[in-house]
Amino acid sequence: MVARGAYPAPVTADTGPLAGPDVCPPRTRSARTADSRALILDAAVACLVEDGYAGASTLAVQARAGVSRGRLLHHFPSRAELLVAAAGHVSTTLLAEVETRAAALMADQPPGPERVDRAIDLMWATFHEPPFWAAMELWTAARTDPGLRAALQVEERGLRTAIRRVADGIWGPEIAAAPLYAELCELLFTSMRGVACVYAFADRPAATDPHLALWKRLAARMLFAHAEG
Template structure:
C-alpha cells in the first residue's frame, strides 16, 4: 500500500527484472514477530485507548519478550504510530477491494453513488478510524507523537483519496466537481463520526447519510 517516492531504474530492453528473493526463515520470523506486535498494539489502542496501550500490555498480548518488542520498536510512541499506520493501510486496501468487487463494472449511475457514499461512511466505523482518533487526541499534547504522526497522516491521506477515486470509478471522477465533493464528504463524515465515540447508534440510520447522497447526486449531476 505504501509506495516509495523514488522509482526503481527500468531494466534494459529484452531483459527480465530480477526476481525478489524469498525471505529467509530468520527474516520470515522477524516479519511474523513484527506483525504480531503491531496487531497487539492496535487491539490495545482500540480496546483501552492511548493511556491503556502500554508496552507491557502490548507485550503480553503479543506473547513476545520485552527485548524482542524493544528490538523492533524502541519506544512506545514508535510502536503506536506504526500500529495505526499498519491497520489503516490494511483496512483501506480491504475496503477498496470490497467496493471494487461489489460495484465495479455492473453498478452505475445513482445506484453507484448511493453505494459508494454508504461505503465511505461505514469506513469511519471500522477499528482503524478509532485507533487513529486515539493518536490524534494524544498528539495535541505530545509533540513527539504529533511530529511522527504528521507525515504518516499526510501520506495516508493520499492513499485514502486514491482508494476513494477507485470506488467512484473513472466516469464520476472525471466530473469537474468531483474533487470538491470528495473533500466535502471525507471531512464531513470524519467530523460526524466523532460523535459516535459517545453516541452508540446504528450509523446506517444516521440522518446525514441521505443528505450526503443527495449532495453527491446534485454535484455530479447523476
C-alpha cells in the first residue's frame, strides 16, 4: 500500500512487478482523451439528474469530474454542447443495456401477446432511469434557450433513429411487420413519456401504474385485430 501523497519507486520491465510478458503497453493519447471525455460526460449526467439543469453548470461538472477548466473546454466549448452530449452519451449507453436486457427477456421466444406484454414492461422501465430525467431537464430548459434548443434538435434526430432500431429488436420481426406497428410505437412512446413526467412529483411504484394494462390492451388490438378479423 502506498501512503497518501507518496509515490512508488519507478518500476521498469527489468526490476519491477510488471516485468515479463504481461507488461501493459502505455495508453495512447486518443485513449486518454476518450477517458477524460467519458469522465466529463458522466459527471454532467450526474449533475443533471441530481441537481437539475440550473445546478449543472460547467463549474459543477468540472468539479465533479475532477478535471481542469482547460480540459473541459477543450472537449466542450459551451455548456449547451456539454449537456446535450451528456444526454446523448447516457442514452446511447442505456440503449445498449436495453438490447442486452431484451435479449435475455425474450430468450425463450414468447408467443405474440406475451412478447407484447414483456416489450411494454421493458419500454416503460426505461422511462424511470437517469437518461430520461436528464433529457427532461434539457427539454424544459430548451424552451427558453435557443442555443440549447438548436443543439438538442440535432442530437434528438440521431437518437430517435437509434431508439427505433432498438425497439424493432425488442418487438421482433414478426410484430414489427404488423400494419399498425409504427403507429403503435409512436403512440406508446409519447404516452409513456407524458405519464412518466408525473413521477417527478408522484411517489408511487411505476411497475403498478394503471396505464400499463391500458397500453397492453391497446397494443393487442392494434397488432392482432387484423389477424382475428
